[in-house]
Amino acid sequence: MRYDLLKILIVDDNPHMRVLIAEVLRAIGVRHIFEAGDGAAGLLASNKREIDIIMTDLSMQPLDGIDFVRQLRRSGDNPNQMAPVIMVTGHSTLQRVHEARDAGVNEFLTKPLTARGVIERVAQVIDHPRAFIRSPNYIGPERRRRVDPNFAGPWRRAADGVRRMTATQEI
16 A cells, blocks of 8 residues: 555644644655644645545534534535544443444444554555445444355345445435
8 A cells, every 4th residue: 555645634632642643644654634723623624635534533622523524524524524534432331332423423432442453444444445335314434344254235125215326326
């Protein structure tokens, strides 16, 4: 992977955490790192340029990470609506993980951070991209990670009408 070509946006209200993540990214060769101090600033920054990966904290004010991702995913004019999002947090309860997943987060990274954890999550979103889903109730990456070898059609669940799609398809 050519990490030097990646453009990564770090959205975190803690400047020390932004520095830590940025230093790990620089250590693997990432040169284009952009920072925002909260979710609202992150939305503005993501509107200004194309971003390959967004890393955001969960707990921020005035706009937390989950609301930031929801607004990013539902913003029709943001060029990074489908960018992979890695949620970074010290609050890794199952409820918060489900909220983040349902908001459209691709990967979850818990604190305390390690260089290995950051690198693994970045590699995961690059090496294993997930299909993007656009339905009336959800916009984001395919939430199901398990592949069923017996599945033969476009509908995952007949009752809900959600289909697997490529990034350019819409329901």
